[in-house]
Structures are given as structure tokens and as C-alpha cells.
Amino acid sequence: MGTRITSLANNFDTTGKLKAAGINNASLSGITALPSGANAGKKTLLSTQTASASASLSFTSGLDSTYDAYCFKYVNVHPSVSTDEQWQFQVSTDGGSSYGVAVVSTAFRGYHFENDAGAALENRSPDNQEGRSNETTYQTLGYQGGAVADENCSGEIWLYNPSSTTYVKHFISKNCIVGYDSGNGGFLQNYYVAGYFNTTSAINAVDFKFASGNIDAGTIKLYGVSTS
Amino acid sequence: MGSIIRTAANNVGASGVFSSSAFNNASLNSVTSLPTAVDGKMKLILSQTASSDASLSFTSGIDSTYKTYCFKFINIHPANNDTNLNYNGSTDGGSNYNVTKTTTFFEARHKEDNTSNSLAYNTGADLAQSTGYQRIINGLGNAGDATGSGELWLFNPSSTTYVKHFMSRLNSMNYQSPPFTQDIFVAGYFNTTSAINAINFQMSSGNIDAGTIALYGIA
Numbered sequence: 001m002g003t004r005i006t007s008l009a010n011n012f013d014t015t016g017k018l019k020a021a022g023i024n025n026a027s028l029s030g031i032t033a034l035p036s037g038a039n040a041g042k043k044t045l046l047s048t049q050t051a052s053a054s055a056s057l058s059f060t061s062g063l064d065s066t067y068d069a070y071c072f073k074y075v076n077v078h079p080s081v082s083t084d085e086q087w088q089f090q091v092s093t094d095g096g097s098s099y100g101v102a103v104v105s106t107a108f109r110g111y112h113f114e115n116d117a118g119a120a121l122e123n124r125s126p127d128n129q130e131g132r133s134n135e136t137t138y139q140t141l142g143y144q145g146g147a148v149a150d151e152n153c154s155g156e157i158w159l160y161n162p163s164s165t166t167y168v169k170h171f172i173s174k175n176c177i178v179g180y181d182s183g184n185g186g187f188l189q190n191y192y193v194a195g196y197f198n199t200t201s202a203i204n205a206v207d208f209k210f211a212s213g214n215i216d217a218g219t220i221k222l223y224g225v226s227t228s
Numbered sequence: 229m230g231s232i233i234r235t236a237a238n239n240v241g242a243s244g245v246f247s248s249s250a251f252n253n254a255s256l257n258s259v260t261s262l263p264t265a266v267d268g269k270m271k272l273i274l275s276q277t278a279s280s281d282a283s284l285s286f287t288s289g290i291d292s293t294y295k296t297y298c299f300k301f302i303n304i305h306p307a308n309n310d311t312n313l314n315y316n317g318s319t320d321g322g323s324n325y326n327v328t329k330t331t332t333f334f335e336a337r338h339k340e341d342n343t344s345n346s347l348a349y350n351t352g353a354d355l356a357q358s359t360g361y362q363r364i365i366n367g368l369g370n371a372g373d374a375t376g377s378g379e380l381w382l383f384n385p386s387s388t389t390y391v392k393h394f395m396s397r398l399n400s401m402n403y404q405s406p407p408f409t410q411d412i413f414v415a416g417y418f419n420t421t422s423a424i425n426a427i428n429f430q431m432s433s434g435n436i437d438a439g440t441i442a443l444y445g446i447a
Contacts, residue, residue: 004237007244021245043270068302068440069377104409106336108347123347125338133342160302160377167303170377170399172411192336194399194411200373227275227302227442 043071043223050219053080056209059222060096063204065163067224072157072206077218079146079210084180086211087153088138091162091169091197096205100136105195107131109142111179113187130191134198138209141173142191145180152218153177155191162203168196169203270298275442280307283430286443287322290425292386294445299382299427301398301441303375306368308434310403312353313368313376314361315429317385317392317418322426326359331416335366340406357419363432364396364414369403375439376400378412385424392418 011019046062063070072089079085090099107130112119125131130140145151155175162169172194179187197203208220239247273289290297304313316325333353338345353363365376378398385392395415402408418424429441 004240008240011244104340106338106409106411108336125345127342131338131345134340167375168373172397172399195409227440
């Protein structure tokens with residue numbers, strides 16, 4: 001023990017303070033929780049799901065009153081089908097048993113073909129495009145090409161105060177999506193989709209899928225952001 | 229004390245290094261500050277919740293500490309129907325909110341019954357070298373479930389060299405019946421080389437009945 005005491009003493013400086021070298025866990029990997037003040041305002045990662053030929057990816061926990069705003073970030077989402085397919089999401093008020101809440105939404109996009117055949121800013125809000133007017137169908141975020149292996153979409157959705165039982169639930173999203181046109185090939189679409197789920201019931205689950213086929217690959221992360 | 233020393237020694241390795249079992253506070257719940265590297269990139273500075281307030285002002289925390297600031301709006305609900313959520317900046321700590329601005333304003337709209345939709349620039353909502361308030365929600369309804377939510381980014385407000393850029397995006401339910409959903413994009417700059425050090429939000433008429441505005445600094 002005397003040896004250890006001597007070694008221990010060597011890990012203190014002349015003012016009696018413990019040196020960093022005196023702790024064998026410099027990474028603090030044993031820490032399981034941080035003070036609440038350290039988390040204030042941070043974008044806290046709640047869960048991550050990675051697709052592997054998945055029919056859908058559902059988030060059925062973590063969406064509650066803990067945070068005032070939630071953010072989904074999806075990265076390199078690739079469909080299994082080879083044609084353009086709609087990348088979509090819907091929400092649930094019953095924990096994921098059903099996804100079909102009335103949604104009112106707008107959509108517009110800027111697009112540009114790789115072969116420079118065309119480029120424009122385009123309103124896509126009509127119901128027969130990506131907008132919704134109290135429909136309970138899945139909300140389309142854009143048309144994702146799957147014909148080429150490197151085609152994918154990435155983007156984010158902010159969902160505000162989903163646990164409210166007073167107000168409708170607003171969301172805003174932005175997406176970079178690679179579409180495919182049989183005549184002109186690939187084209188970039190920068191989609192902006194926003195709106196509200198027209199319910200005063202709490203939203204407690206969110207589901208992502210393609211309109212047909214599987215999610216071949218891709219990752220979706222769910223974050224919470226607190227205002228207190 | 230000898231017993232304590234012996235117990236403590238058992239928590240020390242042969243090289244005199246404390247083992248993790250030597251620490252009894254795995255939750256670190258008494259720590260009041262963290263190293264910069266751990267402190268994250270988004271720091272809550274101030275959150276204010278309206279309760280029939282004429283305005284919400286942020287008169288501290290906007291300085292050179294952060295290069296970028298973000299306001300998040302959660303369910304802003306007005307007392308009056310068909311009102312705008314407006315904002316302005318101050319260079320004197322909030323004594324006056326009247327900084328010259330040049331801005332753009334466009335919005336996507338879609339009515340709940342699908343009878344109309346649009347994507348258009350709104351020349352009635354932008355500003356050209358005006359010291360007036362800039363609207364960031366247009367024609368907000370006061371129905372029981374109607375609100376607006378979104379965010380406003382302000383870049384380097386403490387600069388004394390450059391103008392101060394900002395951009396916002398909020399989604400809201402407008403006042404008409406049936407209502408529109410509105411996805412509103414506003415951007416511009418405070419055309420001043422003085423530091424912006426306070427921001428004020430108010431409705432174009434009546435109070436902010438309810439809602440939260442939170443200010444974050446981005447390291």
C-alpha cells in the first residue's frame with residue numbers, strides 16, 4: 001500500500017491538485033448522465049434507424065412532451081425500386097397502430113437536370129402533386145430516383161410540439177433529392193415541404209416509407225430540442 | 229483516518245492512478261460547467277413564453293459570444309384574428325427598435341379545401357431601407373388551434389464592419405375560413421454597421437396570446 005500511496009502522491013501537483021494523469025478515464029466513458037443544465041438547448045439524439053431493405057422505418061417512442069421541437073435527419077436514403085418513387089412520411093396519434101392523420105401542406109421545388117435540359121422554381125402544392133388538403137395519405141417529400149446506384153435523398157423535418165392537445169402540429173422540411181427522367185436522366189430537386197397535421201390530439205409516432213418498394217438503404221436520426 | 233487511507237488506496241492502481249470506482253458521482257449532476265468541446269454547438273440562451281404579452285424582447289445575450297443566433301418559435305398564438313408576427317432589431321440595448329432593413333418575402337400557400345394554392349413573392353410584406361418592423365408571419369388566425377412555428381437565424385449581430393443578415397422560415401395557419409397553411413420565407417439584412425444587441429417581437433395588432441420564443445447561440 002505504501003508504494004501506491006507514493007505513486008498516488010506523484011499524481012498531485014505542488015498545490016495538492018490532482019493531475020489529469022491521475023484519472024484513468026480521461027474519456028469519461030463511465031458517465032451515464034449529464035447535468036440538466038448541460039443539455040439545455042442542445043439537439044439531443046434520441047434514436048437512429050438504418051434501413052436494410054426495410055418496408056418502412058417507424059419511430060414509436062421518444063415523441064412526447066420532453067422536447068418542444070423534434071428534428072428528423074435522413075441521410076442517403078435509397079429506394080429498392082428502379083423508377084422514381086415518392087419518399088413519404090405520416091404520423092400517428094395511437095403510438096403507431098395506424099398512420100393517417102389529416103395533413104394540410106405546401107410544396108415547392110427548384111430543379112436542374114444534369115444535362116442542363118431544364119431548370120426552374122416550381123409550385124408543387126396542388127393535391128395531385130405533393131401538397132395535401134386535409135388528406136390522410138402519406139405526405140410526399142419528393143420523388144426519389146432509384147435507377148442508378150448512387151441516387152439518394154437527404155434532408156430534414158422539424159416537427160413542433162407534437163404533444164400539444166390544443167394546437168395543430170406544424171412541420172417544415174427541406175430535402176435534396178435526385179430524380180430520374182427517362183428522357184434527360186438524373187436531376188437535382190431541392191424540395192421545401194411544410195404544413196400542419198390538422199389534429200389537436202398528441203402525435204406520438206412517425207413512419208417513413210417509399211410509396212412502393214422498400215427502403216433499400218439509408219439512415220434516419222431523431223433529435224429533440226428543448227426551449228427550457 | 230488510516231482506514232480511510234486504506235480504502236482510498238484500494239481505489240488507486242499500482243501506478244497511482246484512480247480507478248473509475250473511486251468516483252461516487254457517475255451522473256456528474258453537481259457539475260455546473262463543461263469543457264468547450266463538450267458544450268455542444270447549440271446553446272439555449274433565453275426562452276420566453278407569452279401570456280397575453282404586448283411583445284417579447286430579448287435585450288441580453290446577443291453579443292460577440294456567438295457568431296450565429298437562432299430563435300425558435302413554438303406555437304405562436306395571437307389574441308386578434310388576421311394579424312402579423314413582426315420583429316425589429318435594436319442597436320441601443322432595446323431602447324429603440326428601428327434599424328434600417330432591406331428584405332425579401334415569399335410564401336407557399338395551400339387552402340384546407342384545396343380550392344387554391346400558390347407560390348409567390350409578396351411585395352406588400354417586404355421592406356426597402358425601412359426602419360419599420362418586418363413581418364415573419366402573415367395573416368395569422370386566432371382560432372383555438374391556430375398557431376405559427378419555425379425559426380429565425382441572425383448572423384454575427386455584433387459585427388461593427390458588416391450589415392447583419394437574417395433569414396426565417398415559419399409555417400402557420402392563416403385567418404381565412406377555411407384556412408390556408410402558409411410556409412413563409414423571409415430574409416434580409418439590418419443595414420447598419422452598428423452592433424445589433426436586442427430583438428423585439430410583437431403582433432401587428434393585439435397581444436401575443438401564447439407561445440414560446442427561445443434564443444440559441446451557435447458556437
